[in-house]
Amino acid sequence: MPTIKTINPATEKTIQNYDVMTEKQATERLDACHSAFLQWRKLTHQERAPYLRKIGQTLRDNADELAALMTNETGKLLKDGLVEIELCAAIFDYTAENGPRILADEEREQGLTGKRGIVSYQPIGVVYSIQPWNFPIYQPVRVLASNLMAGNGCVLKHASICTGSGLRLRELCIESGLPEDLFQVIVIDHDTSDRLIAHPKVRGVTLTGSDGAGKHVGAVAATELKKTVLELGSNDAYLVLEDADIETAVKFSVMGRLYNNGQTCVSAKRFIVTDKVYDTFVDAFVTKMKDIVMGDPTDQDSQLGPLSSQDQFETVKEQVDASVAKGAKILCGGDAPERTGAYYPATVLADVTPGMPAYDDEIFGPVASIIFAKDDEDAMRLANDSRYGLGGGIFCKDEERALKLARDHFDTGMIRINSFGAADPNMPFGGVKNSGYGREHGGFGMKEFVNVKSIFLP
Structure with missing residues (x-):
């Protein structure tokens, strides 16, 4: 069975070996996430918010451990890792506080008839999140927080060199009370990832990475008519x-x-x-x-x-x-x-x-x-x-x-x-040209993967 090895870039010593999942194993995780989504979507935004607040507090409570893990896997300064965890907690707090307002139904007047209309932001299903190694907790968190509030499930394919960080994040979410299958972390190769994008239960795809990776994932998703959000590189x-x-x-x-x-x-x-x-x-x-x-x-x-x-x-x-x-x-x-x-x-x-x-x-x-x-x-x-x-x-x-x-x-x-x-x-966070499209943070990320539903009343 193929394996992924994580290596401490400061010492060049091996940290851990992880088995690469088969396509069948990855699909089973996706199916489980979809089943959890069907229950999660029934909660109101106000009912989802306490889960997010608890995750944010759990991250703060485990900041030293997470910072050390990120430093071991990616070489980031330990003090920068602590700042990263506080940012992640703040994102969960912001989303819990503002999500119910941002995603609330909007009353509108129909322009032609003057009758009542409602715009509703409804969840769509499982969002597939492909993330890089440079911010091992922050990168998946900014997708996870907004989509949990929107009512979606999330499947994460993290960069191989920080596999441990992705798996630990999921464990802490479960410890915080999040339904166990709603956030999945899969350890797969690129070919399996492409096939997963095509799976009918994947309703949206988001990637942070190079412009080359963005072009590839965007093309694969477009073939399947899947919406994407791409946050790519830059030379600012x-x-x-x-x-x-x-x-x-x-x-x-x-x-x-x-x-x-x-x-x-x-x-x-x-x-x-x-x-x-x-x-x-x-x-x-x-x-x-x-x-x-x-x-x-x-x-x-x-x-x-x-x-x-x-x-x-x-x-x-x-x-x-x-x-x-x-x-x-x-x-x-x-x-x-x-x-x-x-x-x-x-x-x-x-x-x-x-x-x-x-x-x-x-x-x-x-x-x-x-x-x-x-x-x-x-x-x-x-x-x-x-x-x-x-x-x-x-x-x-x-x-x-x-x-x-x-x-x-x-x-x-x-x-x-x-x-x-x-x-x-x-x-809002995001760019233009080869730096990608779509926005995260500032409330914008919560509306990237929702069904903006128009309801016309008589």
């Missing part, structure tokens, strides 16, 4: 405009590039710097990046842990090497230390131009790309010169001007002004 641009406060820009640029060891879809990756402040920003930014302490992710003094796997290390190294071969200049980092673990240093590349991986693609690691802009207008043009459109940022003292640029010109789903952050329960 952060603009350092002519009137930027350099100290603020440097602080949040370092934070934005290194958060979660540089492995965040919505992290700062391309830094587009205008001529007037170019030298000042780059000198200060490189100085801070050089001072970053790389080390054991369980050590509170570490600011940068290992990449999630040796495969991820090789990918980042190849992207940097290819960019340098095409003319990029290494201002710091770029040389991996001789040590056990998938450690890659904080790296800054300058002279980054189109045709380089550092310009065109997403580098999922602690590598910053510096791009020169003649002026503010040129910076905005360069920011949008990307096949991606997930997030971005603007450093600019004139907040109203930054707001206008963000609202009217930045071709992304999320923009940070003079700050950095990954996600907020009350703000």
Whole structure:
């Protein structure tokens, strides 16, 4: 029987082996989830809410254990794992508090007759959730919380390297009182996953991953006329405009590039710097990046842990090497230390131009790309010169001007002004272009996989 092995990327030691399920075993889990959904859908939104609150509290109660598990499986800093668990708990709290209002029936007047109409948001069934490794608890939680409130069941296929995190999340949900079959975690290969998408009891598919994975899953689901929500990669641009406060820009640029060891879809990756402040920003930014302490992710003094796997290390190294071969200049980092673990240093590349991986693609690691802009207008043009459109940022003292640029010109789903952050329960999360479609958080995720039902009364 095929197995999946999880490996600690900091020590290179094996954590656990898991048997890969057969298609029959996976389908049995799906059938069980559907049966549980048929009962769950009968509850009102108000009756579902206490289950979500209890799960959120259970996550808080087990935060230390979960953070340690995520660190062992993916190498994320232990302190970042604790923040992740609090975010997950906050998502369950937000969904429990706001879901009944957001999903409540809406009274409307029929436009042609003036008679009464009702719009009702009804559950559709089992949502198949395919999630990556970079946030092992948060990624499945943001799908799970919204769909439980909507009345759906959820089947999770997690990334193989954090299999233990996915299974432990399910155990804690059951301990919290959630019906045992309503949330399933399946350990399967990609071929089985494709066949599961086609199963008639799967009513929707959501994936977080690369744009390549999104194209594949989106195509398979489209063949079966299944709705999808795709949250894909990005190479988010952060603009350092002519009137930027350099100290603020440097602080949040370092934070934005290194958060979660540089492995965040919505992290700062391309830094587009205008001529007037170019030298000042780059000198200060490189100085801070050089001072970053790389080390054991369980050590509170570490600011940068290992990449999630040796495969991820090789990918980042190849992207940097290819960019340098095409003319990029290494201002710091770029040389991996001789040590056990998938450690890659904080790296800054300058002279980054189109045709380089550092310009065109997403580098999922602690590598910053510096791009020169003649002026503010040129910076905005360069920011949008990307096949991606997930997030971005603007450093600019004139907040109203930054707001206008963000609202009217930045071709992304999320923009940070003079700050950095990954996600907020009350703000929609998602992108455009090759960064995918659909929205999570802020109430929007609760309506992605529902039947928006129009009822016409006489």
